[in-house]
Amino acid sequence: MAEGHEPRFTVEEKVTAVEGTREVTGPTTLTYTSDEDYVGRAAVTFEVTDGDGPDDPEGRTAVLTLPIDVRASRNQPPxxxxxxxxxxxxxxxxxxxxxxxxxxxxxxxxxxxxxxxxxxxxxxxxxxxxxxxxxxxxxxxxxxxxxxxxxxxxxxxxxxxxxxxxxxxxxxxxxxxxxx
The missing domain is CATH 2.60.40.10 (Immunoglobulins)
Structure with a gap:
């Protein structure tokens, strides 16, 4: 990202979730919800740009993956x-x-x-x-x-x-x- 520029999602379709769902709630925010009763490793992958939008020729893009450790909300059996x-x-x-x-x-x-x-x-x-x-x-x-x-x-x-x-x-x- 260029200095002074803020990253933002390029397009909502390029935001994906593993072992759950995602909701893009703004140009820079998303909410991840794990599948019901799922416990373990998950991830959210998305493309960001430092431009004004996905079509900005001056904008740089990157694909990021955030690992997520989903923990049980209640004790689970082995x-x-x-x-x-x-x-x-x-x-x-x-x-x-x-x-x-x-x-x-x-x-x-x-x-x-x-x-x-x-x-x-x-x-x-x-x-x-x-x-x-x-x-x-x-x-x-x-x-x-x-x-x-x-x-x-x-x-x-x-x-x-x-x-x-x-x-x-x-x-x-x-x-x-x-x-x-």
């Missing part, structure tokens, strides 16, 4: 996004932090409870982390789905499923070793 997959080696223990796939809109601390079982596997939890141990007799390649619940302490628990796969090893592969 949401399970994606699939939780836990790999455990036979005879060993493994852990998975479910905060990778479980989101609480307000960032409340989460508590997980494994509500099902599977032959040869035992489960425990610590906060949002699931611990699994496979008996040595469980064949590698075994795949099971185990139900779990997650709670933020303010809502009834939300149900989800944990996919568990028994593998040969969970240790990182080091590649071939050189011999002399």
């Amino acid at each position: 949401e399970i996004r994606g699939t939780a997959l836990l790999e455990v080696a036979a005879g060993e223990e493994s852990a998975l932090d479910l905060s990778r796939v479980v989101v609480d809109p307000e960032g409340d601390p989460l508590t997980v409870e494994v509500t099902g079982s599977a032959d040869g596997l035992t489960f425990g939890t610590q906060g949002a982390t699931v611990l699994a141990q496979a008996q040595a007799s469980v064949p590698k390649g075994t795949r099971v789905t185990v139900p779990f619940t997650v709670s933020d302490g303010g809502h009834p628990p939300v149900a989800g499923e944990l996919a568990v796969s028994v593998v040969a090893s969970t240790r990182p592969w080091r590649g071939p070793t050189r011999t002399r």
